[in-house]
Amino acid sequence: MSATSHPSGLTPTQIEDLQQRALAVAQQAYAPYSGFRVGAALLLEDDTIVTGCNVENASYRLTTCAEQSAIASAVGMYGPHIRIRAISIANLSNAASQPCGACRQSIHEFSTPDTRIFFPAEDGTVAEATIADLLPAAFLLNK
Ligand code: THU
Numbered sequence: 001m002s003a004t005s006h007p008s009g010l011t012p013t014q015i016e017d018l019q020q021r022a023l024a025v026a027q028q029a030y031a032p033y034s035g036f037r038v039g040a041a042l043l044l045e046d047d048t049i050v051t052g053c054n055v056e057n058a059s060y061r062l063t064t065c066a067e068q069s070a071i072a073s074a075v076g077m078y079g080p081h082i083r084i085r086a087i088s089i090a091n092l093s094n095a096a097s098q099p100c101g102a103c104r105q106s107i108h109e110f111s112t113p114d115t116r117i118f119f120p121a122e123d124g125t126v127a128e129a130t131i132a133d134l135l136p137a138a139f140l141l142n143k
Helices: 014-024 067-076 101-109
Strands: 039-043 049-054 082-089 116-119 127-128
Touching: 014 039, 014 049, 014 067, 014 082, 014 116, 039 067, 049 067, 067 082, 067 101
Parallel strands: 082 116
Antiparallel strands: 039 049, 039 082, 116 127
16 A cells, blocks of 8 residues: 555554554543443544543443543544544454444544544454444434
């Protein structure tokens, strides 16, 4: 693959860096209940990377997923106009894991049709999808 041959314009180095950042931040996860430590790394349009991990709670449903944690940090740091160029999700269990339904809706909010989502696939490789692949019928607020 040449340096810019990826359809999204991402270089293999950028994708690898994002994956490493997702894996690294998964070490920070607070996951005493599930033991499933997840990290997410966002590549924003200006090539800034923002990361987040899952944060669980004794009241289980209050858990924040890694993807949502990263998105909340990015908005807090850079404001409401952020756009996600790519997001990589990793876990420390070496498990195949797609973003949950709620996270798909959260990613959709700050995505474009070109946003690339990378996550661990069943065969041990990294799968790639667009938000339209993962959430073809997102909720839209039409009032
Ligand atoms: N989790 C994430 O962080 N992201 C997802 O997309 C799916 C699930 C977390 C939530 C919980 O702390 C643990 O994984 C087990 O469900």
